[in-house]
Each structure stands twice: as C-alpha cells, then as structure tokens.
Amino acid sequence: xxxxxxxxxxxxxxxxxxxxxxxxxxxxxxxxxxxxxxxxxxxxxxxxxxxxxxxxxxxxxxxxxxxxxxxxxxxxxxxxxxxxxxxxxxxxxxxxxxxxxxxxxxxxxxxxxxxxxxxxxxxxxxxxxxxxxxxxxxxxxxxxxxxxxxxxxxxxxxxxxxxxxxxxxxxxxxxxxxxxxxxxxxxxxxxxxxxxxxxxxxxxxxxxxxxxxxxxxx
Numbered sequence: 001x002x003x004x005x006x007x008x009x010x011x012x013x014x015x016x017x018x019x020x021x022x023x024x025x026x027x028x029x030x031x032x033x034x035x036x037x038x039x040x041x042x043x044x045x046x047x048x049x050x051x052x053x054x055x056x057x058x059x060x061x062x063x064x065x066x067x068x069x070x071x072x073x074x075x076x077x078x079x080x081x082x083x084x085x086x087x088x089x090x091x092x093x094x095x096x097x098x099x100x101x102x103x104x105x106x107x108x109x110x111x112x113x114x115x116x117x118x119x120x121x122x123x124x125x126x127x128x129x130x131x132x133x134x135x136x137x138x139x140x141x142x143x144x145x146x147x148x149x150x151x152x153x154x155x156x157x158x159x160x161x162x163x164x165x166x167x168x169x170x171x172x173x174x175x176x177x178x179x180x181x182x183x184x185x186x187x188x189x190x191x192x193x194x195x196x197x198x199x200x201x202x203x204x205x206x207x208x209x210x211x212x213x214x215x216x217x218x
Contacts, residue, residue, distance in 0.1 A: 053123035060091035102153035136177035
C-alpha cells in the first residue's frame with residue numbers, strides 16, 4: 001500500500017481545478033478558463049444559473065435542445081468553460097461532473113476495479129471535493145448510463161476532541177467496459193458533513209497500487 005500525503009493551503013489534497021489557456025495578446029482565446037461550478041437550470045426561461053467554486057456567479061441562455069432542459073434534474077455540477085475579460089464572464093460550454101454523495105460502508109473491506117488517478121482539489125468555498133480519474137470506456141450499449149462509480153464512507157472517532165476521521169473509498173466496476181479505450185470521470189463529492197478539525201482520507205485503487213490522499217479540514 002502506497003500512502004501519499006498532500007498538504008496544501010486549504011483543505012488539502014491538491015492540484016488546482018482552475019485551468020487557464022492563454023494564446024498571448026488579446027486573441028480570441030486569451031482569456032479562456034475552465035472552473036468547477038454549481039449549475040441550476042430554470043426551465044421556464046431556459047437559463048443556467050452558475051455559482052463557481054469561488055462563489056462568483058454568472059448565467060447563460062441554453063439552446064432549446066440542450067439535454068439539461070429536457071431532463072428531470074434541475075441541479076448539476078459541471079466544469080464550465082468561459083471567456084473572461086474586464087471581469088465579465090462569457091459562458092462557452094459545460095462538461096458535466098458526477099455528483100456523488102458518500103454512502104455508508106457496510107463491509108470491512110471495499111473492493112474496486114482499478115482506475116487511473118489524475119488530480120483532485122477542494123473547492124475554494126470548501127463545499128466539494130473534485131476528483132478527476134480515467135476509467136475504461138463504457139460499451140456502446142450502455143453509453144447512455146452513468147459510469148459505475150460510487151463513494152463508500154467510513155467514519156472513525158478521533159482520539160482527541162470531537163472530530164471525525166472520514167475514509168472515502170472510490171468504488172468502480174469495470175463491468176460492460178472495454179480495456180482498449182479510456183474516458184475521463186469527473187467526480188464532485190459534497191463535503192457539508194466535514195467540520196473544522198475533521199480529517200479525510202481518499203482511497204483510490206490507482207492501477208495496481210492503492211493511493212491514499214490525506215487532509216485535515218482547516
């Protein structure tokens with residue numbers, strides 16, 4: 001078992017989720033950014049109201065045929081691509097994230113098929129843990145189904161004070177997938193149950209080794 005401890009300035013597991021692309025000067029892509037956000041859909045006026053992970057806000061009119069307007073959900077997590085100039089955000093597109101609420105672990109050991117870990121970070125407002133993985137691609141017949149991933153949660157009382165040690169295990173099933181091609185899996189896990197001083201271990205079966213990313217809620 002390989003244990004990796006990453007300590008950062010916020011709640012601590014980290015590569016920043018913000019992605020900036022600059023082409024130099026004032027070209028079309030000079031201010032292109034990608035950030036995680038909450039997206040709430042107003043189906044009556046066909047708008048997406050966006051709250052970024054730093055609590056900045058924006059909104060955009062959606063195309064009439066956008067799947068978020070025809071689906072049953074009205075709340076999403078997504079990576080939002082936008083262009084920002086003079087503090088004005090122009091929304092360009094969305095990449096949906098899987099919003100996964102941890103589920104209480106019912107067995108001592110949790111088994112997972114392997115994935116490839118890419119990056120993770122806590123939202124600036126500390127409301128979510130965002131995790132990027134690469135997994136085997138789903139077969140064509142199940143392409144319309146979500147990737148088979150869940151989060152198993154185990155809670156341990158810490159030896160000092162009233163704080164809790166949370167263990168979150170990424171559980172992936174490679175049934176109905178192909179090993180020849182991979183696809184990204186973008187996870188967003190709510191952290192509302194964590195309070196100051198709680199610790200967290202994120203466990204991922206990263207290929208042949210078990211990764212453990214550790215942090216403490218400041």
